[in-house]
């Protein structure tokens with residue numbers, strides 16, 4: 001049987017695309033999501049800070065974020081518990097460092113206002129003389145958001161297959177793909193495990209560039225970057241309304257959490273695609289830094305982890321048809337914005353795959369910025385034919 005759409009990857013990107021594709025098509029039947037691990041969201045989507053910040057990222061990301069926050073808040077209104085709630089974001093430091101990180105919509109805080117909101121910064125007036133605050137930032141429950149998309153997709157008829165790693169992608173005459181799929185124990189025989197599809201959506205996170213290479217698609221220069229974080233207990237708990245705080249000079253950050261605080265170095269260290277784990281001593285040295293620069297007192301570490309944020313040059317995600325591999329769709333490179341851009345990217349994916357173009361809700365500049373990179377030869381060869389790689393439309397403009 002040939003699937004209409006196969007999505008590779010069961011993180012927030014793949015699951016939100018599945019739920020939105022099912023909505024736009026009116027059914028999830030004919031959509032299969034393949035996830036290599038034994039469960040969905042085992043990689044970066046279970047390792048984030050769960051913060052959605054309207055002023056964080058390049059211009060296309062800001063537009064995708066505003067739209068996504070609105071959608072996530074609305075979706076939560078229908079549920080027993082909200083999917084997101086207000087959680088301000090503060091950048092604190094010297095004026096020049098704060099100015100460099102202040103986006104439109106953020107408000108300046110003088111030292112007294114900063115210390116009232118974040119008393120732990122009172123002890124270091126030289127490092128934290130001023131700040132800026134984004135009152136419109138929200139926190140999401142990443143587990144609940146992933147589960148909501150999964151339930152919505154499955155209720156509409158999407159099949160989600162876990163323990164199914166795509167190891168081969170071959171285009172066929174007639175515009176379909178054969179995907180070779182390995183089970184948990186290794187590569188199964190091709191005839192037992194091959195899947196056919198008209199459209200392949202590459203939502204493989206840190207592995208997206210490798211999936212593109214398997215398909216012979218155009219390289220997108222997607223690079224995974226490590227970021228380490230931890231949940232810690234505090235000697236003195238935060239007040240309930242305490243904001244997330246980012247150190248403007250070095251980018252490490254902390255925010256309140258039910259156990260105490262979530263802390264991160266905020267680093268971006270290049271890595272291969274893998275199941276990343278913290279470097280020895282990284283969390284201990286972050287705890288020392290926080291205790292030296294602020295009045296926070298860390299009582300213990302509950303959990304530590306490293307996730308891979310995958311970006312292409314320019315830090316704008318890639319969402320669109322590959323120029324060289326017809327029927328191959330990129331949904332990757334969400335970097336540190338995968339949750340805050342998820343609803344908008346899922347909707348753009350669904351509209352491009354099903355209808356051939358993105359509606360007016362998203363600006364043409366952002367749609368253009370999301371477009372996959374193309375080799376010059378592919379652009380020249382493909383423009384006269386009028387095809388954009390979309391088998392559903394026969395090639396409407398992106």
Ligand SMILES: Cc1cc2nc3c(=O)[nH]c(=O)nc-3n(C[C@H](O)[C@H](O)[C@H](O)COP(=O)(O)OP(=O)(O)OC[C@H]3O[C@@H](n4cnc5c(N)ncnc54)[C@H](O)[C@@H]3O)c2cc1C
Nearest residue numbers: 009011012013036044045049051166205307337338339340
């Ligand atoms: C410390 C940290 C903090 C962050 N904080 C935030 C934040 O506050 N807000 C925010 O918006 N974003 C944040 N992010 C970024 C966000 O977590 C990511 O952008 C997002 O999770 C990426 O989702 P994804 O679905 O693309 O990737 P993933 O969640 O990694 O999913 C990709 C999936 O593809 C599967 N896969 C790979 N290869 C194959 C294959 N061959 N066959 C089948 N399946 C395959 C993998 O197993 C994986 O499940 C943070 C990230 C980190 C690390």
